[in-house]
Amino acid sequence: MKVNNTNYRTIWPDPKNPKVVKIIDQRHLPHKFVIEDLCRVDDFAKAIFEMHVRGAGLIGATAGFGFYSALLHASPNHFEADMEKAAAQLIATRPTASNLLWAVKRQQEAIATESSIEAKISKAFATACEIADEDADFCRRLGEHGKELIAQISKQKKGKPVNILTHCNAGWLAFVDYGSATAPIYAAHKAGIGVHVWVDETRPWLQGAKLTAWELGQENVPHTLIPDNTGGHLMQHGMVDMVIVGTDRTTRSGDVANKIGTYLKALAAKDNDVPFYVALPSSTFDWTIRDGVKDIPIEERSADEIKFISGLTEDGRNETVLIAPPETKGANYGFDVTPARLVRGLITERGITAANERDICAMYADLA
Ligand code: MRU
Numbered sequence: 144m145k146v147n148n149t150n151y152r153t154i155w156p157d158p159k160n161p162k163v164v165k166i167i168d169q170r171h172l173p174h175k176f177v178i179e180d181l182c183r184v185d186d187f188a189k190a191i192f193e194m195h196v197r198g199a200g201l202i203g204a205t206a207g208f209g210f211y212s213a214l215l216h217a218s219p220n221h222f223e224a225d226m227e228k229a230a231a232q233l234i235a236t237r238p239t240a241s242n243l244l245w246a247v248k249r250q251q252e253a254i255a256t257e258s259s260i261e262a263k264i265s266k267a268f269a270t271a272c273e274i275a276d277e278d279a280d281f282c283r284r285l286g287e288h289g290k291e292l293i294a295q296i297s298k299q300k301k302g303k304p305v306n307i308l309t310h311c312n313a314g315w316l317a318f319v320d321y322g323s324a325t326a327p328i329y330a331a332h333k334a335g336i337g338v339h340v341w342v343d344e345t346r347p348w349l350q351g352a353k354l355t356a357w358e359l360g361q362e363n364v365p366h367t368l369i370p371d372n373t374g375g376h377l378m379q380h381g382m383v384d385m386v387i388v389g390t391d392r393t394t395r396s397g398d399v400a401n402k403i404g405t406y407l408k409a410l411a412a413k414d415n416d417v418p419f420y421v422a423l424p425s426s427t428f429d430w431t432i433r434d435g436v437k438d439i440p441i442e443e444r445s446a447d448e449i450k451f452i453s454g455l456t457e458d459g460r461n462e463t464v465l466i467a468p469p470e471t472k473g474a475n476y477g478f479d480v481t482p483a484r485l486v487r488g489l490i491t492e493r494g495i496t497a498a499n500e501r502d503i504c505a506m507y508a509d510l511a
Contacts, residue, residue, distance in 0.1 A: 144315040144322075144329070145361050146176060152320050153201050154208065154275060161268065162215060164208045168195045169316055173357035174455050181205075184213035184229045191236040191243070194348070198317020199391045199427050200278040203242030206233045207271035210250040214264045222260055238440040239400055239478045241392040241429040246274055275319045281424035281492035282321035289327025289387065289422055289490040290334060296384050297336045304337035304365065306384045308374055311343070311402035312350035313389025313422065314358045323389040323422040325358070327490060332364050340366040341377060345402060347449040347475060374408050378415035386412050386419045387490070393421070393428050395511055397483030397498030398435025403476050409485035418487040421498070425491055430511050433500070435480040446473030 144151065157163040157180070168179040170193070179195060181187050187209025190196050196205050213229030214222075230247050237243060253270040254263040296305045313324035321329060331338050340359055345351035352368055359366040369377070377383050386408055390399035399405075399421045412419040432438040450473055453463035467473070486498035496502045504511040 144320060144358065147361070152275070152279065153196065153316055154204050154319060156208070156268075156272065162212075164212065166190060166196050166205065167316070169197060169354060170195055171461075172316075173353055174461065181208070182212070183216060184209050184232060187212060188232050188236050191233070197350070198312060198314075199240045199242045199389065200282065200318030200323070200424060201316070202237060202240045203246040203426055204271070204275040204278055204319050206243050206246040207250055207274040209233050210247055211264070211267040211271045214254070214260075214267050217260075219260055222263075237442055239391045239442045240427075242426050245426050249274065278318055278424060278426065279320035281426070282315075282318050282323060282326045284492040285323065285422055285424060285490050286321055286326025286330040288492075288494050289420070290330035290336070292385070292418075292420065292488075292490070292495070293327055293331040293338060294334075294336055297331075300384070302337060304339045305331070306339050306341060306377075306382055308341040308377065308383045308386045308408065309343065309355065310351065310371075310374075310386075310388050310405050310408055311345045312354040312358075313401075314355050316354050316358055317389060318424075322358075323424065323427075323490075324387045325355070326422060327387060328359075328364060329362060332362065338364060340364060341374070341383060342366050342368045343371050343374065343404070343408075344368060345404065346371055350402070371404055375411040375415075378411050378417050383412075383415075383417050386417060387422055388420075390421050390423050390427055391478060392435070392439050393423055393489070394432045394435045394439070394483075395428065395430050395503060396433045396435075396500040397486055397489060397503055398433075398439070398480055399423075399483075399486065399489075399498075400435055400439045400441070400478045400480050403479050406479040406481045406485075409481040413485050419481075419485060420488050420490055420495075421481075421486055422490040425493070425507060425510065428503075428507070428510070436482065439478075439480055441479070442477035444475045444477055446475055449473040449475050
């Protein structure tokens with residue numbers, strides 16, 4: 144997608160030096176566009192843990208390249224042990240997103256059939272590139288399916304802009320390209336269908352205010368930033384036609400874990416008969432579980448992310464300030480689970496399915 148009219152992906156191998164992988168360091172957005180070089184597996188793990196990169200698909204792609212980087216620097220004397228250690232290090236960075244585990248497992252399986260160290264390294268590089276390309280392709284394809292839903296609503300509204308509410312950032316910054324929740328929006332906008340996006344600011348990390356608002360602006364998609372608690376009011380007044388969010392882990396029965404606060408939006412959507420859709424590439428399914436509330440691990444992050452806030456000062460400096468009493472305790476759960484019964488449909492690269500085990504498994508019979 145575009146940054147100042149130039150197309151970027153969120154992660155790519157340095158064309159001049161394949162030992163280096165480049166990422167957009169999202170901590171500096173929207174005020175600064177910073178590209179960071181990742182060279183060792185520690186850099187990759189830190190980039191995921193400290194959220195230089197974030198979002199389901201991008202975490203998976205970063206883990207794929209991180210695994211390759213670990214092999215590049217593994218000692219020939221204890222290659223297997225170094226590889227196992229790196230896999231565990233990457234998987235431990237963030238517990239909720241299933242793409243992380245999925246990407247590391249895919250790498251382990253891909254290199255298992257190669258016998259020499261050189262062959263394993265080049266297979267790991269090819270697989271990392273494949274994971275990234277596939278993520279971009281799946282998001283582009285799910286965007287085309289989701290566009291049809293927006294087109295139908297636009298028709299019912301006789302061409303008036305379709306108001307879509309989204310939470311957090313499930314945009315191209317959360318994937319390799321296009322995004323999940325935003326892919327249908329970009330596709331509709333490109334096709335000339337009128338859209339307007341309500342962007343939840345998404346406390347405490349403010350992915351909506353900092354990232355979603357920025358990327359929609361870069362693509363000239365009309366949008367309005369709102370405090371997290373505004374959605375219910377907008378829905379009661381007929382100002383939301385549909386909700387589209389992303390997911391970090393989806394069970395085989397259609398429960399979805401997404402950024403904290405998503406569940407409350409789904410409840411408000413149900414109460415107001417607003418269709419609530421979840422967009423995802425199939426890499427986000429966790430086929431091993433059914434009950435999301437019981438079985439999806441929920442990441443807990445530092446309370447400092449709630450108590451401090453950072454932004455740009457009038458003289459252009461980035462500053463972090465304390466907003467709560469210093470001694471106040473905070474609880475920072477990163478995600479919540481929205482049960483399938485609140486989800487109108489899952490928008491995937493293979494099409495749109497109802498959020499229930501029978502329909503999901505019929506669509507993904509080869510994977511489920
Ligand atoms: O903590 P984050 O920013 O990595 O959380 C991920 C998200 O942005 C969301 O929950 C998103 O909506 C789904 S990931 C595409």
